[in-house]
Amino acid sequence: MTHKNSLEIVYLKATAIKPSPHAARQHSSAQRRKLKAILRQFGQVVPLPLDAATGTLIDGHAVFDALVELGHDEIAVVQLENRSEPEVRALRLALNRVAQDAVWDNAKLRGEFEYLISVGFDLDLGGFEAVEIDMALSIDTPAANTVEEEALDDLAPMAGPSAAKPGDVFRLGDHLIGCGDARDTAFIRDLVGTNTVACVFSDPPYNVPIDGFVSGLGKTRHREFAMGTGEMSRDQFVAFLSTTVAAIKPVLADGAILFLCMDWRHGSELCEAAAQNHLEQKNLCVWTKSNAGMGSFYRSQHELIYVFKHGEGPHQNNFGLGASGRSRSNVWQYRGVNAFGKDRMDLLGIHPTVKPVAMIADALRDVTRRGDLVLDVFLGSGSTLIAAEETGRVCIGVELDPVYVDAAIRRWQKRTGKNAVHAATGETFDAIAERVVSPVTTMDVAVAELPAGAAATGALVAADLPIASTNVTEASVTEAGDV
Template sequence: MKTLTIENVALNQIRAYAKNAKNHPESQIQQIAASIQQFGFNNPILVDENLEIIAGHGRMAAAQVLGLDTVPVIRLAHLSDAQKRAYRLADNKIAENGGWNADLLRLEISELEQICGDMDVSITGFSDVELDILTMDNRTTADSKANNVPYIPENEIVTRPGDVWCIGDHRIICGNSLDAVTFETLLGTRQADMVLQDPPYNVKISGHVCSSGNIRHKEFKMASGEMSTDEFAQFLHKNFELCAKYSRPGALQYNFMDWRHMGEILSAGTDAFSGLINMCVWCKTSGGMGSLYRSQHELCFIFKNGKESHTNNVQLGKNGRYRTNVWQYAGVNAFGRHRSDIQMHPTVKPVEMLKDAMLDVTRRGDVVLDTFLGSGSTLIAAHQSKRICYGIELEPLYVDTAIRRFLEMFHIDAVHQVSGKTYSELLTAKREVS
């Protein structure tokens, strides 16, 4: 077998093969360039004795993008003309004939994510959608734990109005979701890539939210049945306008609502956003409160911000995600009941449902804004799906609930932005005083 030698050759001396049948889209060239930057030029370009490429047109294009002066090559001068032509085809086609062991691939990606540090796992060439599908396949058992909401005594509430908490890349502010200053403090110059939230429905919790045993939920501080139809529409409109301002053009706005207030949310959303994309129905496994009919569904109205195109990871199942506008997930009553009667947020959404919505229309590292954060289900879902959650919550109790819930699940403590102290440190100090 002939000994092969690697040599560095000026890039401008290498010639592309005029009849190269392999297409290299710009996105792939960028991937190759990123790979070279991350790992080095470890796969030399194969050329003939005249420096005409036999294999490596994509690598040459990537080298041009990177502005390289020289590249490593291996001369295959021993091949006949027929062999060169055959090898050009074989080098590409044979690689396409292989497949993946899905279980081992999932394991490898999962382990890589644990050790990769600042390195982006997409450097492997897998798209965000492919990575999401691989890493989300084994999530069912984790989701049952994700829906647990911790007990917090009233005398142990650490958060105060105006507090900003940093939890890794995530941020939560205890503030008013109708106040522009709250949005500015939380987001600054960042824009949300998606809004996913559950505004209050302007109905009293008592008598409308299904409880179990002695559970008695707290009423919301706003829109808990005290507003008229016009006042509630204005409430939603003011929030939607701020969500639009602090979202990128094309960002989709997911807002849950009950059937009683379809008119108000459609009116507010139509005014604030560019249009209604769809309305999804969350179909629960069991009915809740009701008069003639027990309520077994909630609605999610999806609006679009601006005229730019929105992210679509579903594409009618092209990427392996089969999704419809009927969402079937267990309601909160299907989860374990180890919660206090005043602590559990009355309208908790299942984490799996929120996660799926994020996977539909965002990419890894995107910002998901929830201006009615409640007990933090959006925060949990964002972290599990490699997204970033920015949350607003008016009730200090629920901010603490979200922080403790996250801490119990991921062992990551929140840091108070002003004092620099962790939530656990401040909680310990509070307990010592009391």
């Protein structure tokens, strides 16, 4: 068979190769950094085409530059003989242009990413940006800024004493949950270890009582939070929030982003606490819900998520001005709990102010990379945990109330089919629960009363909590922020 070109790979001195002055493709510094990382890992795997008559590159200028910068003094090339100047220049354009016409098979691309993740390979070496990987792995999930939400977990709250106790730490796959105080710096540092946190997503108590403000007028009743349920003055609440932020600062990466939820009544206290800790406010995001809650003077249909940055370093931005294909604004549209139909009462039974997993997942995709640590020091029913699980991030959760620690663990176990284990003893959560938790005999929502004075002091709950029970109904429910 006669070949148009007789291709033979030869190695030439880099100094003998001439870049073409007619190369029309431009490469950003980010692209060049990415290319150098790939070449460090794999080396040169494709020879560069060269015009034999002139020693001029036909294609591969960025690769050539990267190899030279990495110290390669010899470059693998194939030399094309007997090509006219017009042919060389046309071929240079064609080799670059044809590649632009190709499209990805999304299903196969997702499969490749999933395989590389399963074997622990560094996805950065595939040349894709973090947001591109997230988008490829999220093909079948709702897009950002839609009112769609994944099916909610159907969880019946457990009656009886909690399996978790203050000070316990549970490992849930790659994640950790600790039953402790959000203001306990040492406890948080022990959970994070030598790592640093790229993002915080937390929903602190709003210093309003759950009863009447969140539980509403129906038969659904929730335990009061262990602290921040209306017992604090303005100055005390600022101090509480400021101490919490100060406790997490030592584990934050330079440039870490903090998403902190707060109602409209107490935004000024949160901003004051953030300023005391030298956080820079980046934006204020508004979660708009499909339905309004109950209320007498304007029914609230939104909640607020304050966005802060820690430190002087650059923060991760995976959406920019939409150049990545991820168009994001500070108005987030997701369904609220009062619009979840039959699942609504299930989730309300778990926690009174639960946030949509899709909303938190999108926030994590905005400012973190897969494998990054995400911290939630008011874990509640574990929505941040579930969002981290679904987006390939690692959640470090802190929750003061053992009942909610149990709820978050059960929610994760049901979602993943995996078992949580006690970090110190290795005993499974289910085994602990079987020993200490009374069997569920009704489908009632368990409502535990805190020991007297616990809410006022913010003390750790050290005893099993007596349970009162009321049936769930489709009665009026007031969401956080509604009066």
